Amino acid sequence: MVIAKAWVLKKHFDGFPKTSDFDLKTIELPNLKDGELLLESVFLSVDPYMRPYSQWQMKEGDIMIGTQVARIVESKNPAFTVGAFVVGNKGWTTHFISDGKDLQHLPSSWPESLPKSLALGTVGMPGLTAYFGLLEVCKMKPGETVLVNAAAGAVGSVVGQLAKIGGCKVVGCAGSDDKVTYLKKLGFDEAFNYKTVKSLDEALRKASPDGYDCFFDNVGGEFASVAINQMKKYGRIAICGAISQYNDSVPQKGPYVQFPMIFKELQMEGFLVSRWNDRRKEGLQALLKWVVEGKVKYHEQVTEGFENMPMAFIGMLKGENLGKAIVKV
Numbered sequence: 653m654v655i656a657k658a659w660v661l662k663k664h665f666d667g668f669p670k671t672s673d674f675d676l677k678t679i680e681l682p683n684l685k686d687g688e689l690l691l692e693s694v695f696l697s698v699d700p701y702m703r704p705y706s707q708w709q710m711k712e713g714d715i716m717i718g719t720q721v722a723r724i725v726e727s728k729n730p731a732f733t734v735g736a737f738v739v740g741n742k743g744w745t746t747h748f749i750s751d752g753k754d755l756q757h758l759p760s761s762w763p764e765s766l767p768k769s770l771a772l773g774t775v776g777m778p779g780l781t782a783y784f785g786l787l788e789v790c791k792m793k794p795g796e797t798v799l800v801n802a803a804a805g806a807v808g809s810v811v812g813q814l815a816k817i818g819g820c821k822v823v824g825c826a827g828s829d830d831k832v833t834y835l836k837k838l839g840f841d842e843a844f845n846y847k848t849v850k851s852l853d854e855a856l857r858k859a860s861p862d863g864y865d866c867f868f869d870n871v872g873g874e875f876a877s878v879a880i881n882q883m884k885k886y887g888r889i890a891i892c893g894a895i896s897q898y899n900d901s902v903p904q905k906g907p908y909v910q911f912p913m914i915f916k917e918l919q920m921e922g923f924l925v926s927r928w929n930d931r932r933k934e935g936l937q938a939l940l941k942w943v944v945e946g947k948v949k950y951h952e953q954v955t956e957g958f959e960n961m962p963m964a965f966i967g968m969l970k971g972e973n974l975g976k977a978i979v980k981v
């Protein structure tokens with residue numbers, strides 16, 4: 653019999669999550685039935701969406717929502733071989749049972765030398781978010797200027813690199829000088845620390861005096877309110893995330909967007925990466941190819957130990973991660 657460890661939401665977050673909002677539980681897993689398999693999580697993802705989703709999709713006592721790269725340890729399902737790795741969405745748990753329907757195989761061309769944890773980052777959901785957000789929402793074109801915030805994170809770092817591959821000028825903003833150095837290393841044309849610039853407005857103007865054609869917004873709030881005024885005519889804004897607002901107990905108020913939207917004839921579109929689930933294979937293959945060719949680089953912030961999941965999650969929300977925040981069990 654297998655005993656799984658799982659992190660549950662003890663108390664709905666009020667403002668910034670605290671370690672006391674989580675509880676570590678043990679769960680006795682039953683024996684496998686025909687068609688089922690037993691898996692152990694090897695890498696788990698901590699992502700910003702967990703903060704807002706916990707509010708409206710989870711009850712207190714539920715296992716924290718989330719995805720993992722897991723190894724199959726026992727199989728009574730002929731479609732799944734013991735020892736293979738898959739991506740699951742069983743939440744913050746060390747072991748789980750599945751009938752296989754909700755599991756995704758890693759692309760068959762995955763090189764042995766590539767960390768499998770990338771299936772939760774650059775060659776996973778965050779990479780797909782960058783890919784479809786840029787191509788389908790921003791509709792970037794060669795020669796255009798792309799702005800991205802939270803640029804040194806899982807999504808933002810891929811956005812900047814794909815925009816360079818697409819022949820654009822890229823401006824990235826991040827919350828530390830080390831992150832800014834990293835962005836320059838990745839090939840961003842301009843990068844600055846939004847926490848230390850005297851004026852965000854001036855820093856954005858200096859980075860691109862002619863303004864921005866595309867704005868890939870991961871942050872929302874005050875940043876977005878300033879940036880929208882620096883869009884070029886007919887600019888496109890992809891509303892990907894609003895991490896600056898996820899921990900607000902009281903919703904932030906305007907400024908309002910109508911003036912720049914009207915007079916610059918902007919397009920602003922919110923999106924969820926799941927819109928392109930039917931093109932997942934296309935996106936993953938493209939991302940994997942760029943990674944293997946060295947055209948897209950990656951960095952992972954790996955926290956060791958399942959017991960440290962809440963700390964890794966809180967650390968990511970505070971901006972402690974460079975690249976994708978991952979927990980190694």
Ligand SMILES: NC(=O)C1=CN([C@@H]2O[C@H](COP(=O)(O)OP(=O)(O)OC[C@H]3O[C@@H](n4cnc5c(N)ncnc54)[C@H](OP(=O)(O)O)[C@@H]3O)[C@@H](O)[C@H]2O)C=CC1
Pocket residue numbers: 699700701777778781802803804805806807808825826827828831870871891892893894895896897923924925926968969970971972973975976977
């Ligand atoms: N629409 C969709 O389908 C998807 C949306 N997303 C969204 O994309 C965004 C980025 O996600 P992801 O790449 O996984 O996360 P990251 O790896 O970028 O980690 C989060 C980062 O957000 C930044 N941050 C935190 N608080 C603030 C704040 N108050 N103001 C500005 N920046 C802040 C920090 O970087 P820094 O040091 O630079 O401040 C932190 O490192 C999130 O908003 C997320 O919700 C993600 C996946 C799918």
Ligand SMILES: CCCCCCCCC/C=C/C=O
Pocket residue numbers: 700701717718719741742743777892893924925926
């Ligand atoms: C339990 C697996 C759920 C995976 C959900 C992925 C959702 C991404 C959408 C993110 C929105 C904002 O961050």
